[in-house]
Amino acid sequence: xxxxxxxxxxxxxxxxxxxxxxxxxxxxxxxxxxxxxxxxxxxxxxxxxxxxxxxxxxxxxxxxxxxxxxxxxxxxxxxxxxxxxxxxxxxxxxxxxxxxxxxxxxxxxxxxxxxxxxxxxxxxxxxxxxxxxxxxxxxxxxxx
Numbered sequence: 001x002x003x004x005x006x007x008x009x010x011x012x013x014x015x016x017x018x019x020x021x022x023x024x025x026x027x028x029x030x031x032x033x034x035x036x037x038x039x040x041x042x043x044x045x046x047x048x049x050x051x052x053x054x055x056x057x058x059x060x061x062x063x064x065x066x067x068x069x070x071x072x073x074x075x076x077x078x079x080x081x082x083x084x085x086x087x088x089x090x091x092x093x094x095x096x097x098x099x100x101x102x103x104x105x106x107x108x109x110x111x112x113x114x115x116x117x118x119x120x121x122x123x124x125x126x127x128x129x130x131x132x133x134x135x136x137x138x139x140x141x142x143x144x
Contacts (some may be wrong), residue, residue: 003044007036008087008135010029012128015080019124030083037086052089060085060093077123084131092134100130 011033015025026137060081064079067073081100085093104126111121 004087005135007033007040008131010037010086011080011083011087012132015076016122016125016128017073019076019122023074023120023122025074025124027076027079030076030079031044033080033083034086037083037088041086041089053086055087056085056087056093057082058085059090060096063093063097073123074120077127080124080127084127088131088134092131095129095137096130096134098130099133100127103129 003062011029014029015033019025037057038050038053041053043049043075060083061078064073064081065079068075068078079099081093084096088096100123104123107123107126107129108121122134
């Protein structure tokens with residue numbers, strides 16, 4: 001198991017559990033994911049790895065920022081996408097966004113059936129599933 005898969009697994013499990021339990025993803029967790037992505041990709045691929053990790057974090061952040069600004073997405077979800085972007089790079093985070101949108105539709109429907117009075121749906125599990133599928137499919141900076 002590569003460092004990338006390990007980091008994505010730890011980040012994913014911790015953030016999904018936190019979001020489902022408290023409807024909040026801690027800043028220290030998302031910041032740790034960004035640092036792991038920047039540092040790990042720098043070590044693995046040098047300056048190019050750092051550049052791609054930085055670009056991935058920016059793309060991940062920008063993907064969900066409009067939804068957060070409209071009030072339909074939490075800030076933790078935006079920062080989680082940035083953290084996965086730093087791990088996966090721009091191509092990986094774009095695929096993650098697409099997969100998370102599909103998973104999010106299914107997750108939201110299931111959540112609302114199980115908890116019909118819920119006002120908010122924790123979206124981290126959908127983001128995590130999208131990121132894991134992207135990572136396992138080899139859409140990461142180093143090809144996972």
